[in-house]
Amino acid sequence: MPTIPSSLHHPLLRDLYWLLHAPMLCQRKSDYADDEFLRSFREPLLAQLPKLEHRLDRLLAQLNRHGRLGSYYEQLWICALTLHPDYRLLAKDLLISRQRRTLGALDLLVEHRPSGEQEHWELAIKFYLGTLDTRDSENWIGPGRQDCLQDKLKRLEQHQLPLLRAVETQRQLRQRGWQVGRQRIILQGRLYRPSPEAMLPDGINPACAEASWVEEGALPTARWRTLARIDWLAGRPPSLLPRHRPGPPLAWPLHLINENSLQRIFVVPAGWATPPIADAAP
Numbered sequence: 221m222p223t224i225p226s227s228l229h230h231p232l233l234r235d236l237y238w239l240l241h242a243p244m245l246c247q248r249k250s251d252y253a254d255d256e257f258l259r260s261f262r263e264p265l266l267a268q269l270p271k272l273e274h275r276l277d278r279l280l281a282q283l284n285r286h287g288r289l290g291s292y293y294e295q296l297w298i299c300a301l302t303l304h305p306d307y308r309l310l311a312k313d314l315l316i317s318r319q320r321r322t323l324g325a326l327d328l329l330v331e332h333r334p335s336g337e338q339e340h341w342e343l344a345i346k347f348y349l350g351t352l353d354t355r356d357s358e359n360w361i362g363p364g365r366q367d368c369l370q371d372k373l374k375r376l377e378q379h380q381l382p383l384l385r386a387v388e389t390q391r392q393l394r395q396r397g398w399q400v401g402r403q404r405i406i407l408q409g410r411l412y413r414p415s416p417e418a419m420l421p422d423g424i425n426p427a428c429a430e431a432s433w434v435e436e437g438a439l440p441t442a443r444w445r446t447l448a449r450i451d452w453l454a455g456r457p458p459s460l461l462p463r464h465r466p467g468p469p470l471a472w473p474l475h476l477i478n479e480n481s482l483q484r485i486f487v488v489p490a491g492w493a494t495p496p497i498a499d500a501a502p
Contacts, residue, residue: 221410221430223482224454227270231456232279237269238454239296245346245407246373248423251381253341253404255425264305272303285450293345293453294327297406306333310398316389324383329398339402342380346372346409347452349433349473349486350418351493357421360411361493363473363486369421376405410452412486414493433486435493436470447475447484458482 222241224234240262246252272279283295294312301309310329317323328341348360348369360369381403383389393400411420411429420429434440445461455461458479470489477484 221427222454229457230273230276231285231450231454232276232283233269233272234454234456235285235296236272236300239293239300239408240265242408242453243425243427245409245411245425245428246405246423247425249377251377251403251405253406255427257404261300261304261307265300265303268303289449289452290343290345292450293408294343296453297328297341297343301328301330307331308333310338310396314392316383316386316392318386318388323386323388324379326383326389327380329400337402338398338400339404340381340384340400341404341406342376344372344376344405344407344409345453346407347412348409349412349488349493350414350420350429354413354418355421357424360421363475363488365492369424372407376407381405410484412484431484431486433473433488435490436474436487437490439476439485439487442481443479444476444485445479447477449475451477 221243222238224237228234228237240258243255244253244258247254279299282299283292285292298309298312301307308331310331311326312328314326314329315322316325326340327343329338330341331338346362346369348362350360352359354360357370357373358368362368384400384403409428410431411424412431412433413429414433420426444464445458446464447455447461451461452475458477461477464476470487473486473488473492475484475486
């Protein structure tokens with residue numbers, strides 16, 4: 221995972237830097253954006269980031285760091301596209317309907333200026349904890365136990381990408397004079413292993429799996445700071461985060477960062493990994 225330069229102080233700029241450097245989670249199919257795409261995309265933007273300290277009021281007016289994490293992640297990508305000399309945003313969250321029934325939405329439609337090619341991007345930011353047989357993507361579960369890696373990949377591949385080919389979608393694109401020639405799934409995030417030896421599913425980028433999780437009572441002794449959800453990407457510098465102090469038994473997983481090594485870890489309630497997702501409380 222990227223080390224954030226000390227010259228970047230504001231959480232927004234730190235998150236933008238993270239977004240431009242965090243490895244892509246999935247490497248298994250050509251529809252998934254890879255690290256090479258990200259390297260070429262970020263090249264023209266890196267010199268701009270320190271200068272954005274003077275434009276923060278304008279950028280902050282466009283972003284909501286305190287809403288849903290997925291929505292904030294999409295806003296960061298829109299911000300990056302706005303700053304990029306080679307890309308232009310055509311549409312975001314383009315709603316597709318059939319006889320008043322919503323089929324879904326296309327996250328982003330963009331144009332690559334040098335080639336004139338128009339692209340459909342699906343965005344996702346995910347954080348999963350490995351359980352049981354970690355070689356199975358079904359066993360990588362969100363901290364709230366409401367979704368898993370397998371279901372997310374299926375949703376992206378079997379619903380979001382095919383939506384572009386729907387008759388209703390193609391009609392909307394023709395009406396706007398757009399012809400989309402490429403699709404990309406941009407999937408970033410972090411995987412938390414139950415042990416350093418835990419295996420990953422096929423096609424999953426090991427660079428995304430440097431974090432870990434433990435049950436409460438097994439947290440190693442260190443100087444830990446507590447991460448709010450808004451700090452799950454890069455967020456605030458650790459020195460500005462509240463110190464972790466042991467308290468009553470956890471009702472919900474707790475996300476921490478080691479202020480020295482910057483290691484991230486989830487601490488989960490006792491028995492968290494035992495019940496199936498279907499039995500978990502919403």
